Structures are given as C-alpha cells and as structure tokens.
Amino acid sequence: MNKAGIVSYGSYIPRYRIRIEEIAKIWDEDPNELRSQLQVASKSVLGPDEDVATMAVESARNAINRWKGDPQKIGAIYVGSESHPYAVKPTATIVAAAIDAEKELTAADLEFACKAGTAGMQMCLGLVKSNMISYGLAIGADDSQGRPRDPLEYTAGAGSSAFLIGTERVVAEIEGTYSVTSDMPDFWRREGAIFPSHGVRFTGKPAYFQHTVDASKGLLEELGTKPSDYDFATFHQPNTKFPLTVAKMLGFSSEQVEVSLICKDIGNAYSASSMLGLAQILNHANAGDKIFMTSYGSGAGSDAFSFEVTDEIEEVKTYPYNVDHYIQNSEFIDYGLYARYKGLLR
Amino acid sequence: MEPPKIWREKRERYLAIGIQCQDCKSKSFPKTSFCTKCSSSNITEYRLATSGKLLNFTKVTSTSKEMNSYAPFFVGIIELDDGIKVTGQIVDCKFEDLQDEMRVRMVFRVLARNGEEGLIRYGFKFTPE
Numbered sequence A: 001m002n003k004a005g006i007v008s009y010g011s012y013i014p015r016y017r018i019r020i021e022e023i024a025k026i027w028d029e030d031p032n033e034l035r036s037q038l039q040v041a042s043k044s045v046l047g048p049d050e051d052v053a054t055m056a057v058e059s060a061r062n063a064i065n066r067w068k069g070d071p072q073k074i075g076a077i078y079v080g081s082e083s084h085p086y087a088v089k090p091t092a093t094i095v096a097a098a099i100d101a102e103k104e105l106t107a108a109d110l111e112f113a114c115k116a117g118t119a120g121m122q123m124c125l126g127l128v129k130s131n132m133i134s135y136g137l138a139i140g141a142d143d144s145q146g147r148p149r150d151p152l153e154y155t156a157g158a159g160s161s162a163f164l165i166g167t168e169r170v171v172a173e174i175e176g177t178y179s180v181t182s183d184m185p186d187f188w189r190r191e192g193a194i195f196p197s198h199g200v201r202f203t204g205k206p207a208y209f210q211h212t213v214d215a216s217k218g219l220l221e222e223l224g225t226k227p228s229d230y231d232f233a234t235f236h237q238p239n240t241k242f243p244l245t246v247a248k249m250l251g252f253s254s255e256q257v258e259v260s261l262i263c264k265d266i267g268n269a270y271s272a273s274s275m276l277g278l279a280q281i282l283n284h285a286n287a288g289d290k291i292f293m294t295s296y297g298s299g300a301g302s303d304a305f306s307f308e309v310t311d312e313i314e315e316v317k318t319y320p321y322n323v324d325h326y327i328q329n330s331e332f333i334d335y336g337l338y339a340r341y342k343g344l345l346r
Numbered sequence B: 001m002e003p004p005k006i007w008r009e010k011r012e013r014y015l016a017i018g019i020q021c022q023d024c025k026s027k028s029f030p031k032t033s034f035c036t037k038c039s040s041s042n043i044t045e046y047r048l049a050t051s052g053k054l055l056n057f058t059k060v061t062s063t064s065k066e067m068n069s070y071a072p073f074f075v076g077i078i079e080l081d082d083g084i085k086v087t088g089q090i091v092d093c094k095f096e097d098l099q100d101e102m103r104v105r106m107v108f109r110v111l112a113r114n115g116e117e118g119l120i121r122y123g124f125k126f127t128p129e
C-alpha cells in the first residue's frame, strides 16, 4: 500500500490585528506584564464580513490551489471548530460547495475545543487507509471569543488551516498518531452562551500539560522514536509560553519548536492553532525532515502525530498564499473598531 | 433573501460560474439560460478567472438595512483576466489604497446576514492581490 499522509495544505489568517497594549489600555492593566506572561504581541481579528465558514473556504481553496488536483476526488470534508456560524447547518457543506467538491462525499462539522481539526485529520487518515475514499479534507477553523476583560480577551484570535489527506503525491507521510481523552472541566461554553468560561489556573497543569505530555509520550513510545529524531515540533499555542514549556518537559529544544510559533503575532487560533504551526513548518521543511505535532483541546484531549517529509514538498512549498503571507498582510486596529468587528456593539 | 434564491444562485455566487456559448463561444456572467450575444441555448457552465484589475470604484455609505452594518464599503467594476467584467465589493483595504487598474483577486465572504436568526448569504468579493 502507498504511503498515506498530507497531500496538500492551505491556511488563512484574517487581516486585522489588535495589540495587547490596546486591550490592556481599556482595562488599565500592565501590558508589559501581560506580554511577558503570554509572550504574545497581537492577535488576529475577523473582518465584519468574515466567519468560520469564509475562513475555512479560503484555507481549503489554498490547499486545493497548492495541490492543483480535482476537488471532485475529495471523498470527505470535516470542519473542526467551536465557533461554527450556524448551530444547525454544517459549515462543511458550505466548504464543499465553495471548492466545487459537491456532491458525492461525506461531510460533518466537528467540535472538540482546540483539537477538532486534528481529530478530522485522524478521521480522514482512517478513511484513506481503509480505501473508503481517495482524499479527505480536514479543516480546523475558529473565531474564538473572549469575554471583555477576561484574560482570554488578550489571546482569543482567529484563523483556519486545511490539510488534504491521501496516498498520491504525499508531501508528508503520517507515520503514526496517538490520542488521549479524559473528562476535564477546564473550559466550556453552554449552548446559547456567547462567551466561554474557564477554570482559570486549573487549565494549565492537569489539562494542557498533562494531556499534551501523555499523548506525545504515548506516540514516541509506540514508534520507538525520541525527541532528538525530529527536525521540527509543534504544539497547541494558547500563548507562546505553553508550547515552549511543554516542549522542554518532553525533551524537545526551543529551536525545534521556534519555526511554528505563530501565536506571538496572531494569538490563539483555537482549532487552527497547532495546524497553522504544522503548515508553517511544512513551508520551511525539506525532504527527509521529521515533524512532531501534538494538539490539545479543552474538555480534554490531545492528538499526537509523527510525519516524515517527502521529495514532493518541493512542488508545493512555494505556493504564495502561505502562513507568512497572511502574517505579513496585516492592519492594526484600535479597541473601538475591534469592538465593532467582534459584534460587541449591539 | 429567500432560501430558494440563495440555493439557486449558489454556484454563481460561491464559484463565480457564468456561461459559455458553444455556438459563438462568447462568455457571460451572471448565469443565464441562453447566450446573451446570439440567443443560443447551447451553453455550458464557465468558471470566471479569479483575478483581474479594478476599472472604477466608489464608496457606499448609506445602504439597505441588511447591509448597513458593513457600511461604509467599497464597490468596484473589475475586469477579470478572461476579459469578463463583474461588479463586486473590494474588502480588506482602505479607500485611499484603491487605485484604477490595481490588481485584485477573488475571496469568499459573507454577502449579508438575515438578522440574528436568518440565513447567511455567502459569495465572492475582491481584495488587493
């Protein structure tokens, strides 16, 4: 059987940014302390005519254009998000129509806080490996919400990342994946509530760190690999400090993680976070490189993946609308415009 | 806007699909059931080029209630790289950034939201390339 893995990938980050200082000013908090605590300078903000569906479509189109293949061959589309525009009416159907992948395919929206996108990658991999489909598209997209003045307001950003999984012209083989899941009350949003709630300090140690470490160690053990075997590693980025800390706990160096640290510019892109990190790594990777990724979603769970980059990467690496393009194409806004774009003015 | 109309216009709005006449080969947008040049009904779907140049533009400050939350916004006539001219909004830029002949590309955006509970209408707009 052919190698199964990533055939193409595409990302999208909205243009607008707000600086930590601008938010801190409104609530009279110390921006320097926040910046050193979070190691985040700004976060991305959606324009008034954007939502998770538009971002998911843009990232999916970037994946298709990078691939140059026929979208009719896509047999599954999964969109992971905690901020789908409709409570009932799948985002995945909008994506399917907008990339001309209708109508013979399966599709669904997924929700698992910040890791629903990587859960979609696993589902696509299973379908591809069992020969049920030729290609599956897994998307992680979020327009995350933070209650004004809540610590989350400083980092709740937006973005989308799409990965096309298949067996033809694989750019990064998936060597293995390993997950852990447990019932954890660290972060939640009830049906109909606008803003999420969280367990404040509880979110770090037993939630993010324990799950990320358990899934990562589980995969390393299963594959018989060690951190030094990898050229790059990426972890979920709720801020910049957490992925650096968990990398150290696992024995990865900060150099292995550095390329993927996009949170400092765009904040926490939730479902898209670890996937944007992976996309950024692929833009900088060469044939033969090994990549390690572990996502984390509150509630809680982690999906760990091991990839090996193939020669095919050279064909797709130079596609212009990549993570760096969107990071550079930015416009800083003040809190007033931010409040309008976020729909805080009613 | 009613659900049947949104559904009917989906391919046109999402994928920028017009028609090409199989008799006289002329292309047109939006979709019609006959050729706009020779009236032939021997037509096929045609997907428009996804980039082009801005021919002229204006700022819309007051508009329908449905669109008011997006105003002011910018509307332009774009000549696509296949020669077809379309009207569309230009987003992710400031009015002073807009120039005649500037290169733009298609993006997928919300066209309008029907209040807090109604359908969301999606389609193409343009952004500086």
Ligand SMILES: [Zn+2]
Residues within 6 Å of the ligand: B021, B022, B023, B024, B025, B026, B035, B036, B037, B038, B039, B040
């Ligand atoms: Zn004709």
